[in-house]
Amino acid sequence: MRRADIRDLLGGLLIVAIGGAFLIVGSSLRFGTAERIGPGFFPLVTAVIIIGLGGLMIALSFLRSGAAPRISWRPLCVVCASIGVFIVTTIYLGYVPAVFMTVVTASLAERGHTVQALAVACLMTLGIWLIFDFGLGLQLPAFRSPF
Amino acid sequence: MGLVDNLYLGFETAFSFVNLFYCFLGVTLGTFIGVLPGIGALAAVSVLMPVTFYMEPTSALVMLAGVYYGAEYGGSTASILLNLPGTASNAVTCLDGYPMAQQGRAGVALFATTIASFVGGTIGILVMMLFAPMIADVALSFQSAEYVAIMLLGLIAAAAITQGSTIKGLIMIALGVILSTVGVDAHSGTARYTFGLFELYDGISVVIIAMGLFGVSEMIFAILAVHSNTDTGKVPLRSMLPTRDEVRRSVGPTLRGSAVGSAVGALPGTGVTLAAFLAYASEKRISPRRKLFGKGAVEGVTSPESANNAAAQTAFIPTLSLGIPGSATMALLLGAMMIHGIAPGPLVMTEHPEIFWGLIASFWIGNVLLLVLNIPLIGVWVRILRIPYRYLYLGILPLICVGVFSLRGSLLDVGLMLIIGVFGYLLRLLAFEPAPLLIAFVLGPMLEENFRRTMVLGRGDLMFFFANPISATLLVLTGVILLWAILAPLIRLRSRPGGAEEGE
Numbered sequence: 050m051r052r053a054d055i056r057d058l059l060g061g062l063l064i065v066a067i068g069g070a071f072l073i074v075g076s077s078l079r080f081g082t083a084e085r086i087g088p089g090f091f092p093l094v095t096a097v098i099i100i101g102l103g104g105l106m107i108a109l110s111f112l113r114s115g116a117a118p119r120i121s122w123r124p125l126c127v128v129c130a131s132i133g134v135f136i137v138t139t140i141y142l143g144y145v146p147a148v149f150m151t152v153v154t155a156s157l158a159e160r161g162h163t164v165q166a167l168a169v170a171c172l173m174t175l176g177i178w179l180i181f182d183f184g185l186g187l188q189l190p191a192f193r194s195p196f
Numbered sequence: 197m198g199l200v201d202n203l204y205l206g207f208e209t210a211f212s213f214v215n216l217f218y219c220f221l222g223v224t225l226g227t228f229i230g231v232l233p234g235i236g237a238l239a240a241v242s243v244l245m246p247v248t249f250y251m252e253p254t255s256a257l258v259m260l261a262g263v264y265y266g267a268e269y270g271g272s273t274a275s276i277l278l279n280l281p282g283t284a285s286n287a288v289t290c291l292d293g294y295p296m297a298q299q300g301r302a303g304v305a306l307f308a309t310t311i312a313s314f315v316g317g318t319i320g321i322l323v324m325m326l327f328a329p330m331i332a333d334v335a336l337s338f339q340s341a342e343y344v345a346i347m348l349l350g351l352i353a354a355a356a357i358t359q360g361s362t363i364k365g366l367i368m369i370a371l372g373v374i375l376s377t378v379g380v381d382a383h384s385g386t387a388r389y390t391f392g393l394f395e396l397y398d399g400i401s402v403v404i405i406a407m408g409l410f411g412v413s414e415m416i417f418a419i420l421a422v423h424s425n426t427d428t429g430k431v432p433l434r435s436m437l438p439t440r441d442e443v444r445r446s447v448g449p450t451l452r453g454s455a456v457g458s459a460v461g462a463l464p465g466t467g468v469t470l471a472a473f474l475a476y477a478s479e480k481r482i483s484p485r486r487k488l489f490g491k492g493a494v495e496g497v498t499s500p501e502s503a504n505n506a507a508a509q510t511a512f513i514p515t516l517s518l519g520i521p522g523s524a525t526m527a528l529l530l531g532a533m534m535i536h537g538i539a540p541g542p543l544v545m546t547e548h549p550e551i552f553w554g555l556i557a558s559f560w561i562g563n564v565l566l567l568v569l570n571i572p573l574i575g576v577w578v579r580i581l582r583i584p585y586r587y588l589y590l591g592i593l594p595l596i597c598v599g600v601f602s603l604r605g606s607l608l609d610v611g612l613m614l615i616i617g618v619f620g621y622l623l624r625l626l627a628f629e630p631a632p633l634l635i636a637f638v639l640g641p642m643l644e645e646n647f648r649r650t651m652v653l654g655r656g657d658l659m660f661f662f663a664n665p666i667s668a669t670l671l672v673l674t675g676v677i678l679l680w681a682i683l684a685p686l687i688r689l690r691s692r693p694g695g696a697e698e699g700e
Contacts (some may be wrong), residue, residue: 060626064367071374074389088381088388091644095374102367109363118625124419125621128412128593132614135597136607143421145599148594153591158419167592177598180247189605 053117061106127158133141143193145182149174203325203606206553211561215258218251219558222259223565226266227573229275238525238631240267242406243592245532246599252534255353258558260532264525265508265559269313269566272501276305286504288472292489292496299492304442308494309501310570316502320461320509321452325556327462328517340649341661345670347520347643352674355632355681362681364628366588372636374641383648395608402531403603405611405637406524406594409630412617417624440496449479449495453502461507462514475503488687509559516552517542520639524631527638681692 071092081087132152138147149170156166182191209215222244229240240263248256271286276293291307296305355365378389381397390396453475460471479499480489489496514520519541521527533540544552600613620630654660662668 056626060364060623060628063622063626064371065369071389076697077387078388079384083658084651085647085656086651088384088386091647092374092377092388095370095377099367099370099374102363102370106367118627120625121416121419124416127419127616128416129614131593132412132597132610132617135594136610139601139607139610144598148598151594151597152590155590165587166590169587173591173594177594179601181598189602195266 052114054110054113056115057106057110057113059117061103061110062106064103064106065100066106068096068103072096072100120165124158127155130157131155139190141195143190144190145174145178147190148177202549203557204554204631206555207552208548209254209554209557211557214252214445215255215554215558216561218255218259219262219562221268223562224569226268227270227566228266229263230267230270237408238634239240239526239530240264240408241404241528242411243596243599244398245403245528246602248532249602250276250299251534252650253533253538256532256536256555257529257551260529261512261555261558263560264529264566265317265505265562266566268504268508269310269570273306273311276309276497277302278321283357285460286472288476288496288500288504292477292491293522295492296494296497301492304494305497307571308442308446308498312453312502313445313505314563314567315450316454316457316505317509317559317566319451320458320506321556321559321563323458323462323506323510324513330514339664339667340646340653341664341667342670343646344650344665345661345674346518347639347646349670349674349677351632351636351639351643352638352681362678365632368623368628368630368632369636372633372638373640374631375405376640377644383585383645386558393608395604395606400612401603401609402528402634402638404600404609406528406634407600407693408613409620409634411592411596412613413620413624415593415632416617416621419589444556445485446494446498449475449483449499450502451500452479454506457503457506457508458510460483460503461510471507472500472504476500483542488513505563512555512559516540516544516555516617519544519642520531521635527635651664 075089075092075096078089078092079087080089080093131151134154135144135147135151138150152170152173153166156163156170159166178191181189197416205601225244229243241260244263245260249390251259268286272289272293273284275289276297293305293309296302313405352366355362355369376399378396380387380397387397391459428454456475456478457471460474475593476496476499478488479495483489483493483495485493511521511526515526515530519530519539521530538544538548596609596613600606600609603609623630650660654663661671
């Protein structure tokens with residue numbers, strides 16, 4: 050019986066996993082009584098609902114057939130890398146240089162077009178500096194020295 | 197205060213130079229961002245929200261509201277010219293708008309859209325002005341049980357009405373609610389799901405959820421999905437005017453669309469997309485020219501466009517007077533209000549009348565500005581659409597990083613946004629709709645608080661929810677919608693033997 054909607058099956062499994070995680074982590078919270086519900090009541094009840102719905106999804110996925118979804122790895126990795134670069138660069142150099150590094154990293158998603166990408170990087174760096182540092186006077190480190 | 201006095205106060209506030217400027221800025225930026233394919237009102241408001249933190253509450257709201265309905269309008273430009281909906285609600289506009297463009301009547305479509313949007317927005321504002329105070333009065337009689345009931349109604353309606361199966365919508369609602377519990381529980385002082393990180397004690401900011409779920413995940417989707425930009429050609433002013441016959445045919449659909457939009461937009465949980473689709477579907481059913489729909493009928497453009505602008509305005513009714521957002525974007529605006537220290541709800545009208553009526557007056561002004569702005573600028577928008585997405589996302593990515601970072605100066609927030617973004621990408625790959633999660637996330641704390649209060653009042657008896665006629669009716673209505681949403685696809689499935697149905 051290979052007939053199943055793989056996408057919904059995977060979705061259901063993910064949902065059950067998430068619900069389970071919330072349930073396990075939240076199990077230490079006080080549940081409380083019906084009259085005075087504790088901090089654990091809402092999250093745990095919701096987690097159970099999530100698990101239930103996820104299970105339903107899994108069950109129903111066997112009534113249909115469907116293809117598995119495909120992850121676009123390159124954009125995914127590039128976006129993760131770019132934001133990671135933003136975080137690290139901000140720590141050491143402040144957020145304005147971080148903008149430059151982020152754009153450069155992000156442009157790696159597309160082969161070629163390096164000149165235009167660099168142009169955008171410079172433009173964005175200048176723009177962000179103008180808006181956030183010069184314009185809004187953000188009390189955050191725009192430029193920092195790593196030394 | 198009478199209506200006229202309120203309006204006077206409102207216009208006084210809105211016509212201040214500062215607010216006029218921000219209205220103009222918001223409307224322009226909103227239209228610009230809304231024109232960019234795939235990036236809609238929600239992303240526009242998310243991206244610009246941090247910028248507004250340093251402004252006066254009224255100005256901030258005026259600008260964000262301007263961004264919101266400016267983006268709704270801008271989205272239709274991309275829909276018509278490139279068959280790429282700028283916002284989800286503009287997807288319906290593509291159906292007739294793009295064929296019109298292909299027949300060389302792009303200018304007519306754009307012009308008709310502008311006028312229809314203006315009429316829809318105006319009617320929506322009128323409905324808002326006349327009925328918001330009434331609804332606010334009703335709202336003041338709401339107790340905690342009624343709040344729980346109406347919030348559940350809104351959430352279930354949102355889940356039932358989104359694309360895809362209701363079960364997935366319900367899952368997203370539940371996820372939104374549980375994510376909203378992250379942080380220190382105000383009532384008991386217990387930390388929930390914080391993993392010892394003190395940055396999480398205040399919970400996750402709604403901006404992070406929005407930018408991650410919509411911005412980051414959208415980028416991952418769109419980066420490599422490159423479309424070759426079709427040659428859109430020049431759009432001279434002369435070609436923008438519709439024929440007399442087309443004008444005549446547009447009147448009915450525009451008015452009917454506005455009516456549908458006004459009604460649907462005011463209901464909590466439903467949204468602009470629903471309004472546009474319902475208007476189009478009903479117009480198609482009653483129009484003598486229904487065969488032409490989908491092939492470039494001007495009615496197919498004016499009806500949904502007036503509907504979604506009317507809905508965009510009336511969506512403010514539940515937000516402002518009841519404190520319950522009518523859509524995901526409204527949820528964000530609600531969050532913005534709370535960040536500025538304004539607790540939305542029936543008391544806003546009495547405690548901050550200048551904000552409420554100033555906002556309404558600014559809607560008027562904003563709609564006029566949209567009209568004035570967009571007709572000459574149609575040519576400019578067309579040229580911007582020629583920028584390949586590979587450069588657009590390079591600009592948006594650092595902007596949202598800095599935006600989120602500027603919330604609290606916390607890089608953990610940026611990292612959290614990334615995690616949520618990846619998560620959002622996975623969810624969308626698995627055919628989940630992210631919007632209900634956002635609505636549920638904003639409503640979650642209120643839902644829990646009111647539920648707790650009701651349980652205390654009712655001494656732990658769940659039947660207490662049915663003690664009051666209002667809450668009982670709302671809960672029954674919620675149950676009906678839920679059952680209908682679950683059973684309707686099943687019935688269709690049964691009457692079509694062997695048909696694989698998108699649904700339960």
